[in-house]
Amino acid sequence: MPVQKLYAGAKLRELRGRLSLTQKDFAGKLGVSLPYLNQMENNNRPVSTAVVLGLAQEFGFDVTELQSGDEARLVGDMREALADPVFAGDAPALADLRLTAANAPALARAFLDLHAAYRQTHERLASLDEALGREDARLQPSPWEEVRDFFHYCDNYIDAVDRSAERFAASRQPGETMAEAALRALDAAGIKVVFSNIDTIRRFDPETRTLAMSQRSNKATQTFQLLLQLALETQGKLLDATLDLARFQSDAARDVAKVGLANYFAGAALMPYAAFLEAARNTRHDLEVLATQFGASLEQVAHRLSTLQRPGAKGIPFFFVRVDQAGTITKRHSATTLQFARYGGACPLWNVHQAFEVPSQFLRQLAETPDGVRYFCLARDVSKSGGAYDTPTRRYAIGLGCEVKHAHALVYADHMDISAAQAYAPIGISCRICERRNCHQRSVPPLERNLRVDPNQRGTLPYQLD
Incomplete structure (x- = not known):
């Protein structure tokens, strides 16, 4: 595949604005002419290797940010x-x-x-x-969609919240589990925690300062919910400052986002950035080993892997998605060039849909999108029991993946022939924007193709595409 030229005019303008430099001064520090910088800032020229080096040496700029998704x-x-x-x-x-x-x-x-x-x-x-x-x-946009897009365009990484959670994790006493640390911190905040047979996972009474936790929930869920409540009670100023910057259009969106940020804090505290990144590399991203090591669920681990985008200490750029049994995407994030449909379901050829057919197994897939980019995809079903016979079980499937150039760092890709072109399944984003001509699972014609219908023949599709 040919090397793709790097156009990053918006990033260059943003950096120059942060440094309060004129184009002339910025060009001088980078060692380029003023017209050349102007052309790069307007994406008329790609960013040269010399400029990339200049950004790193002169300003300490994390050049991986130039390839923002x-x-x-x-x-x-x-x-x-x-x-x-x-x-x-x-x-x-x-x-x-x-x-x-x-x-x-x-x-x-x-x-x-x-x-x-x-x-x-x-x-x-x-x-x-x-x-x-x-x-x-x-x-106004749906509050849920507005918050989803907020995290989507933040690369699903919130630096201030992530670092605060990491500091809390570092404050644990020797031999103390994360659940014990959370209970100690909640007690210091004047909150009494009781475990009982309630019909919700977590219920907090602000008047009595009592947090009721379901004793039916598994340990990973209980720990996560304790940390979430801790974030709401002790990280209010930080969460509100982040929300102020987001400028949501409605109070409902702000409320949804606040819970989302508390969830983010919980995940980042349970799996602190530096320690989790090191463990992920050492275990070659083995989800089960990481789940055991950090007392988390498989879904929590997979989601956390997709957030490792800290400038200067980035992990593998993963995509993460969760779908329900109807194929509807309920969670999505991509630090890769692969993007998910904002509306509707994911491509039916993707292995995440097959995960429901083989419970408790990891499914591996090599896939190629219409733009020619190849990915390693991992999928598995996750069931969330209500904890009792008469309570419903929620069933989802999660997908995690990265560009195939990173596959060597994943234990799941061992013994797969990533060099064989025929091993890659053709997947897309949405049928309306997928240009594949002979997809046997196509539901509607692509937007940018004309249709021809021949009543005398029928192929894979009931029409032909020009």
Whole structure:
């Protein structure tokens, strides 16, 4: 595969703004001419190797940040939005979308917000909600989707919260488990913890300062929920400061995000960054070994692996996704170029859907997306019991993966022939933006292809694609 040129104009402008330097001064420190810097900042030229070295040596800049996944995420999200039938006519060329994501990311996000508002209004009207006659009928994104996109575009890594959780983990006393440390810290905060047969996982009474925990939950869940409550009680100023920066459009979104940040703190405390990154490398990312070592669940470990994006100490760029039995994506994050559909389910050819068929087994897959990038994919079902016979069991499947160039660092990729082209399954993001012509699982035609229907023959699809 040819080496891809690096265009990072937005990142260069952002760095220069943080340093409060003029283009002339910035060019001088990087050892390039003013016109050359101007062309790089406007993505008319790729960032040269000399400039990359200059950024690292002169400013101590983590050059891996130049390859931020924001552009790929924006392109994928715009292509999916433009697949909506509301957009008549020919879709913008992929090259134009890439230029927009690189040069005008704020415009791209505004377009996505507008489309999300349209979808929400359309769905509410379709369900006879009578939203247009109500006082609160404002075109706002769903709080859940707004928070999901916040974490998505933060690379699922929140530095201040992550480091605070790491400091708490380091404060444990010798021989103290994380659950014991959390109980001690909650006690110091004036919170009494009781374990009982309640019908919820966790219930806090702010008046009596009593935290009731379900004794039915497994140890990993109990520890995680103790840490989550600890974050809400002791990290309020930090969480609120982070929320202020996010500028959510509604109180509901802010409330959802606060719980999300508390969840983030819990995961980061249970699996502190530096220790977890070292253990992941030493165990070659063996999820079961890591789960045992840190007292976490497989899903918690997989999710944590996808957050290891600390500048200067990054782990493997993973994607992480969780789907339900209907194929709906309930969690998603990608630090890779692979992006997931914002709406609907994932590609049916992906092994994450097969995980329900073989419970308690890890499924391995080599996959290739239409852009030619190859991935190693791991999938497994995860069941969450209610803890009693008459309570429902929630069933999901999780997927974890990375570009195949990192496969040697994963124990799961051992003995797989990653050099064989025929070993890679052709997967996509969404049928509407996938250009594969002969996919036997295609549900709808791709956006950028014309259809031909021949009544005298039938192939894999009932139509042909030009």
